[in-house]
Structures are given as structure tokens and as C-alpha cells.
Amino acid sequence: MSATRAPIRAAAAAPLASSLLAVVGALAAGAVALALIGKDPLQAYGLLLGRGLSTFGVTETLIKLPPLLLVSAGLLLTLRAGVWNIGIDGQFLVGALLVGVVAPALAGRVPLALLLVVSGAVGFLAGALWGVIPALLKVRYGLNEIITTIMMNYVAVYLTSWLVKGPFKDPTVVPPQTRLIPRADRLPAIPFTRVHVGLLAGLAALALVGYLLRSTVLGFRLRMLGQSRRAAAHAGMAVGRLTAVALLASAGFAGLAGANDVLGVKGLFQGEWNPGYGLTAFALVFLARLRALWLLPFAYLFAFLLLGGDIMARSAGIPTYFVDLLEGLMLLFFAVAVALERLQARRAARSLAQGGGAE
Amino acid sequence: MSGGEVQSFLTTLLGSALVASAPLTLASLGETVGERAGLLNLGLEGVMLSGALAGFVVALGSGSLWLGLLAGLAIGLAFGLLFALLTVHLRVDQVVVGLGLTIFGGGLTGFLFRDLYGRQFPTSCPGCRSSARPSSPSRCSSTPPGRWWCRSRCCSVGRASASRRGRWARTPSPRTPPG
Numbered sequence: 143m144s145a146t147r148a149p150i151r152a153a154a155a156a157p158l159a160s161s162l163l164a165v166v167g168a169l170a171a172g173a174v175a176l177a178l179i180g181k182d183p184l185q186a187y188g189l190l191l192g193r194g195l196s197t198f199g200v201t202e203t204l205i206k207l208p209p210l211l212l213v214s215a216g217l218l219l220t221l222r223a224g225v226w227n228i229g230i231d232g233q234f235l236v237g238a239l240l241v242g243v244v245a246p247a248l249a250g251r252v253p254l255a256l257l258l259v260v261s262g263a264v265g266f267l268a269g270a271l272w273g274v275i276p277a278l279l280k281v282r283y284g285l286n287e288i289i290t291t292i293m294m295n296y297v298a299v300y301l302t303s304w305l306v307k308g309p310f311k312d313p314t315v316v317p318p319q320t321r322l323i324p325r326a327d328r329l330p331a332i333p334f335t336r337v338h339v340g341l342l343a344g345l346a347a348l349a350l351v352g353y354l355l356r357s358t359v360l361g362f363r364l365r366m367l368g369q370s371r372r373a374a375a376h377a378g379m380a381v382g383r384l385t386a387v388a389l390l391a392s393a394g395f396a397g398l399a400g401a402n403d404v405l406g407v408k409g410l411f412q413g414e415w416n417p418g419y420g421l422t423a424f425a426l427v428f429l430a431r432l433r434a435l436w437l438l439p440f441a442y443l444f445a446f447l448l449l450g451g452d453i454m455a456r457s458a459g460i461p462t463y464f465v466d467l468l469e470g471l472m473l474l475f476f477a478v479a480v481a482l483e484r485l486q487a488r489r490a491a492r493s494l495a496q497g498g499g500a501e
Numbered sequence: 502m503s504g505g506e507v508q509s510f511l512t513t514l515l516g517s518a519l520v521a522s523a524p525l526t527l528a529s530l531g532e533t534v535g536e537r538a539g540l541l542n543l544g545l546e547g548v549m550l551s552g553a554l555a556g557f558v559v560a561l562g563s564g565s566l567w568l569g570l571l572a573g574l575a576i577g578l579a580f581g582l583l584f585a586l587l588t589v590h591l592r593v594d595q596v597v598v599g600l601g602l603t604i605f606g607g608g609l610t611g612f613l614f615r616d617l618y619g620r621q622f623p624t625s626c627p628g629c630r631s632s633a634r635p636s637s638p639s640r641c642s643s644t645p646p647g648r649w650w651c652r653s654r655c656c657s658v659g660r661a662s663a664s665r666r667g668r669w670a671r672t673p674s675p676r677t678p679p680g
Contacts, residue, residue: 175609179616226596228543288541288596424600463611470547470605474587477598481591 157431160479164429165443167479168471175467176460186458190450193457199449204337205407206445209234209399211344213423214430214437215351216395221432222355223388224368225280229291230396230420232298233272237265237397239302241404242320242411243310249327257327262343262401269397270390272298277389281382287389299416306413318413329406340402345438347395352434364388396420422448425469429476444469524549540588543599547606548580554610558617580606 173183193199213230220227227233245261252260276290307318329338355361367374367384375381399419404411426444430436451465528545535542542548552573560569580602587598 175612179613228600288543292543421600421604424597425604428597461612461615463608463615466604466608467612468608470601470603470608473597473601474583474605477587477593477601478591480597481587481593484592 157483158436160483161429161431161436161440161476163479164472164476167475168468171471171475172464172468175464181458181460186454186460189457190454193453194446194450199446199453201336202449203442203445204335204341206448207441208338208340208344208402208406209417209419210422210426210441210445211341211437212347212395212399212402213419214426214441215344215347215434216392217423217427218430218432218434218437219351219355219364219395220388220392221427222368223364223384224371225385225388225392226288227273227276227291227389227392227396228288228420228424229273229276229294229298229393230423231416231418232291232295233269233393233396234400234419235298235302235416236272236400237269238400238404238415239305239310239320239411240268241265241401242306242323245323245327245405246321246410249324254327254330258329258405261405262398265397265399265401265404266394267397269400270394272397273390273393277386277393280389281386291389295420302411303413306411310411312410320411323405323409325409328409329402338406340406343398343402347398348434348437355434360387422469425473429472524553540584541595541599542584542602543596544580544584544602544606545599547603547609548577549606550610551580551606552577554614 169187173187176183176186194203213234217227217230241261241264244264245257248257248260272294273291276285276287276294279285279290280287303318306320310320311318312321329340331338332341353361355365363374363379363384364387366377367379367381367388371381374384396419403417408415422444426440427437430440447465447468451462454460454464455462528549532542532545555576556569556573558569559572560566563569584598584602587593588595
């Protein structure tokens with residue numbers, strides 16, 4: 143008994159080791175890249191840690207955290223259901239733009255709570271609306287959602303860019319942007335901090351998705367769909383509807399993240415604004431090995447890196463693209479680590495089988 | 502507008518469209534071969550950016566367009582090799598590797614470009630015509646020998662799973678997310 147238990151326990155801890163290995167590998171390779179352009183990597187990382195772990199750094203990181211949490215919670219839901227949503231950037235932009243239109247129109251006319259709830263709902267629904275087309279194409283015609291959601295990104299980028307230069311533009315200013323939401327009508331700060339309440343929304347979304355996947359019938363069905371589409375269909379589940387639910391929920395969360403950024407950070411929607419959370423969310427969710435609980439520390443790490451990019455650019459003259467470079471390296475190292483992990487598992491299984499035969 | 506003006510406008514428009522379509526055509530040609538073989542390379546964006554930067558830097562430095570072209574090809578090959586190594590040999594999920602390459606390529610080129618040229622763009626390289634931006638083929642398989650090779654082997658793999666054999670057969674399809 144004990145002989146069979148040990149490898150299983152080792153395997154359960156292994157996924158986290160791979161992710162950490164990927165992070166360390168990416169930081170090491172990043173250090174080489176920094177050295178290549180003549181920057182001192184130790185000084186750069188020291189700067190990152192020193193500023194990032196100060197009170198200022200932690201506060202700023204927590205402000206950058208909510209959109210990542212919202213987006214990756216939604217992405218987790220779809221990936222566990224075996225559905226790919228690569229259209230997060232587009233859904234984010236559509237949600238953000240509509241909130242940028244609705245919120246200033248409501249400001250001053252309705253109580254703050256109502257304004258925030260309505261704006262959040264608008265963001266969620268707008269994002270979900272942008273997911274309807276890929277969902278329909280997938281369920282009705284079996285079109286690959288990997289392709290269609292990517293394509294919808296381009297449509298969203300140009301559509302929102304046109305709308306904010308035309309019909310939705312604030313006519314009183316020159317740059318293409320929506321009307322500014324007054325400070326009093328934005329997301330209030332959590333008492334005693336500078337962090338706005340969007341953080342609570344992000345944490346709630348993550349908890350909700352974790353609970354949904356772990357303890358509800360819908361979550362069970364989604365997970366089964368992800369494990370085997372055919373088994374789910376055979377068990378009589380409404381495969382098409384479940385696919386649509388997974389995709390639309392993720393799209394909605396992306397739209398909500400857009401609402402969060404407009405209501406909590408920027409106060410308006412600007413033309414040519416595209417933070418590109420979609421790819422970051424993928425790196426994040428893969429590194430967290432599709433587990434809701436692990437998502438939190440990795441989301442913090444990525445928010446920390448986003449902030450760190452700004453810090454390093456301003457203080458050490460390192461291009462902000464360095465953060466993208468690190469993220470890409472993390473995914474590639476993660477790929478290698480997963481392959482090694484699988485190799486090791488196979489070797490362990492083989493030695494176990496041999497050991498069992500000798501007994 | 503007179504007839505002559507309309508004609509010259511149309512000629513310019515169609516000509517520029519052709520020039521602008523070259524990178525798309527080359528990249529999608531290569532990707533077509535890949536997808537026929539059952540591989541979905543979402544890293545094309547990163548590969549194209551890296552090839553473009555390599556081609557540009559080398560052409561600018563050496564003064565030879567041909568060397569630039571070779572550099573772009575070499576980078577495209579290197580990325581293709583990396584993708585194949587990870588997805589086909591190590592059997593890592595294609596979408597993970599593809600998205601990783603896209604983020605990596607975008608980050609790397611942005612990072613190096615800022616370091617090499619700062620914020621001022623050297624907009625042309627010696628020998629380049631002003632209207633033609635340096636572009637690079639992104640995958641080995643967009644060359645005729647590559648197409649020929651692929652026609653012989655991979656396409657049969659992508660079409661019918663029953664005919665998958667050996668190393669190709671173990672490549673996971675880009676459908677199920679990694680656990």
C-alpha cells in the first residue's frame with residue numbers, strides 16, 4: 143500500500159513545481175536578455191523587488207489585479223469545459239466601451255450603487271454579446287471557436303476604435319474618447335486603502351467560479367464536457383448549451399473586467415486603448431494548472447510584473463516589452479516543464495510496475 | 502476626377518494591396534501546410550514579427566537585401582523547429598506553445614527594437630524601395646521544396662487520423678486543454 147501511495151502524492155505536488163520552474167526559468171532567461179542589452183539584471187530585479195514589495199508597490203499591484211482575476215476566472219471556466227476563448231481582448235473592449243458610454247450618462251442622475259450595478263451588468267452583457275457569435279457558430283455549425291474568437295478580436299478592435307472616434311466620442315475634447323465619469327461616480331475605495339472595490343469583485347468572481355466547478359451540478363457537467371465531449375453527449379447532457387454557457391460566461395467576465403477598468407481606473411474609454419489581458423490570462427491560467435485556488439498567487443505575480451514593467455521602464459530605462467518577453471518565456475518554459483513532468487511520471491509508473499512484479 | 506486620375510488611383514490602390522498582401526500570403530501559405538498536417542500554429546504572429554525584425558536588422562547592417570531575407574528565413578526556421586520540437590516530439594499542447602510563441606515574439610522584438618533604435622524608426626533600409634516594407638517568409642514550408650515535402654507526408658496525417666503513424670500520430674490535437 144505505502145509503496146503505491148508515495149508516487150501518487152509526489153505527482154500531486156509536481157504540477158506546482160513545473161509552474162515554479164517555468165517562472166524561475168523565465169526570470170533567468172530574462173536576466174540573460176537584460177545582460178545582452180547592457181543592463182544589470184541583478185540591479186533590475188532588485189529594483190523590481192524593492193519597489194514592488196513596498197507599500198506603494200503592493201497597493202498598485204492590488205489595483206492592477208482585479209481585471210486579471212476576472213478575466214482568468216472566466217477563462218478557467220471555459221478551459222475546464224474544453225472550450226477555448228481566445229477572444230477575451232475583444233470582449234473586454236466591447237464591455238469597456240459600452241460602460242464608457244452608459245456610466246457618464248447615468249452619472250449624477252441615479253444613486254452610486256445603482257450606477258455601479260447597472261454599469262457592471264452592461265459590461266458583463268456587452269462582453270457576453272460579443273461571445274454570442276462564436277458560440278452560435280460553434281454550437282450550430284461546429285466552427286472552431288479558437289479561430290472565430292480570435293477573428294472577433296480584430297472586429298472588436300476596429301469597431302470600438304471607430305465608435306469612439308465617431309458616434310460615442312465626447313464632442314467637447316479633441317482626442318477620441320468617451321465622456322469622463324466624475325470621480326464621485328467611480329468605484330469607491332476599500333476603507334483605509336487606495337484600492338478600489340473592484341478587487342472584491344475579482345475575488346468574488348474567482349471564488350464563484352471555483353465553487354461552481356467544485357460543488358455544483360453545472361460545474362460537474364462542464365468538467366465532464368471538458369474531459370470528454372462524447373461521454374457528456376452519451377450521458378444525455380445538452381452539450382451545445384453547456385458549450386455556449388461556458389463561452390458566454392467567460393466572455394461576460396471579460397466584459398466585466400472592461401467595466402472594472404473604466405469605472406475603477408481610467409474613468410473613460412480611449413481610442414487605441416487595448417491592454418491585451420487575453421494572452422496574459424492564458425499564461426496565467428496555464429501556469430495555475432487550471433486550478434482556481436492557484437490562480438490567485440499567479441495573478442498577483444502577473445499584476446506585480448505589469449507594475450514592475452512600468453517601474454523598470456521609468457527607473458532603469460528597460461523597455462516595457464520586457465514583461466511580454468517574460469510572459470512568453472514563462473509559457474515556453476512551462477511547456478518544457480510539462481513535457482519533463484510527463485516523462486518523469488511515465489518513468490515512475492514503469493519503475494512501480496517493475497517493483498510490483500518483483501514482489 | 503478625370504478618367505486618368507481614376508485609373509492612376511486604382512492602379513496605386515491595387516498595387517499597394519498586392520504589396521501589403523505579400524506577408525499575409527506567405528504566412529498563410531505556410532500555415533496551410535501546417536494545418537493540413539493537423540498542426541495549429543497560433544505563434545505565427547510572433548514568428549512573423551521576429552523574422553521581420555531579423556530581416557530588417559541584417560539588411561540594414563549588411564546593406565544586402567538577400568542577407569536580410571536569409572536572416573528572416575533562418576529565424577522562421579528556428580521558430581518552426583522550436584514549435585515542432587515542443588508539440589510533435591515533446592507532445593505539449595499546441596495552443597499553449599503557439600500562444601507562448603506569439604507573446605514571446607511580440608515581447609522579444611519590441612524589447613530589442615526599443616534597445617536598437619529607441620523611439621526613432623529607421624524607416625527604410627538601403628536598397629529597399631520606399632513603398633515596400635521589409636517582410637519575411639515565416640515558415641520553411643512556404644518555399645516550394647517545403648510544399649513538395651509536405652504534400653508527400655504531412656497532409657495525409659492531418660486528413661485521416663487512421664493514417665497517423667509513428668511520431669506524428671502522438672501529436673495531441675489542439676482540442677483538449679492541458680490538465
